[in-house]
Amino acid sequence: MKPDPIVPISAIEHFVYCPRQCALIHCDGVWSDNAHTVRGSRAHRRVDSGRHRRERGRQVLRAIPLWSEALGLSGRADAVEIEGGAVRPVEYKSGVRHGTAADLQLCAQALCLEEMLGVDVLCGHVWYGGPRRRVQVDFTPAIRCDVQDVICLIRAQMLTAELPDAPNDPRCAECQLLQHCVPELTSAPRRVSRYMASVVFECAT
Numbered sequence: 743m744k745p746d747p748i749v750p751i752s753a754i755e756h757f758v759y760c761p762r763q764c765a766l767i768h769c770d771g772v773w774s775d776n777a778h779t780v781r782g783s784r785a786h787r788r789v790d791s792g793r794h795r796r797e798r799g800r801q802v803l804r805a806i807p808l809w810s811e812a813l814g815l816s817g818r819a820d821a822v823e824i825e826g827g828a829v830r831p832v833e834y835k836s837g838v839r840h841g842t843a844a845d846l847q848l849c850a851q852a853l854c855l856e857e858m859l860g861v862d863v864l865c866g867h868v869w870y871g872g873p874r875r876r877v878q879v880d881f882t883p884a885i886r887c888d889v890q891d892v893i894c895l896i897r898a899q900m901l902t903a904e905l906p907d908a909p910n911d912p913r914c915a916e917c918q919l920l921q922h923c924v925p926e927l928t929s930a931p932r933r934v935s936r937y938m939a940s941v942v943f944e945c946a947t
C-alpha cells in the first residue's frame with residue numbers, strides 16, 4: 743500500500759483560494775507567475791535573505807523548515823519568533839488580506855511547531871505588505887479544526903488526482919493559472935455551451 747501523500751503547507755492557501763488551482767499546482771505540477779506571485783516572490787526573497795537576529799527583545803529565526811508526522815504536513819515558516827518562552831510563526835504577504843487563507847496557513851505552521859518543539863503555540867502574525875500592517879491570528883479550537891479539515895480535503899485530492907470543475911468567477915481574473923486553466927472551457931458543461939454560444943455570436947458579428 744502506498745503511503746499517504748505529504749501535504750505541502752503552501753497547498754492550503756491554494757486550496758482555500760480555489761480547489762482547482764490547488765489540483766493544477768500540486769497534482770499536475772502546473773505553475774505560472776503573474777504580477778501577484780512575482781511581487782510575493784520578491785518579498786520572500788527579502789525575507790529569506792534576512793539572518794536570524796534579536797529584535798526588540800525577541801529572537802527572530804528566518805526560513806525555518808517545518809513538518810508534522812501526525813498531520814503529514816511539511817513546509818517552511820518565513821519567520822519564527824521566540825519571546826519569553828512563547829513561540830510564534832510569522833508569515834509575510836506582499837499584498838492585502840484575502841479571507842482566511844493566510845490564517846489557515848499560519849495555523850498549519852503552528853501545528854507543526856507544536857509537534858516539533860513540544861510547546862503550545864497560541865498565536866502568530868501575518869504581515870501584509872499592502873497596508874504594511876501586522877495582524878495577530880489566535881489559534882482557536884475552531885481554526886485548528888478548519889485547518890485539519892482542509893488538510894484532509896487536499897490529501898483526498900492528491901490521492902484521487904481529480905481536477906475539480908472551474909468555478910469561473912471573479913477569482914479567475916486574479917489567478918496565476920488563468921491561461922492554463924481556461925475556466926470558460928473547463929467549467930460545468932452548461933457554462934461550456936454558453937461560452938461556445940458566445941464565441942459563435944462574436945464570430946457572426
Ligand code: SF4
Nearest residue numbers: 760763908914917923
Ligand atoms: S482560473 Fe479560476 S477556476 Fe481556474 S484555477 Fe484559477 S481561480 Fe480556479
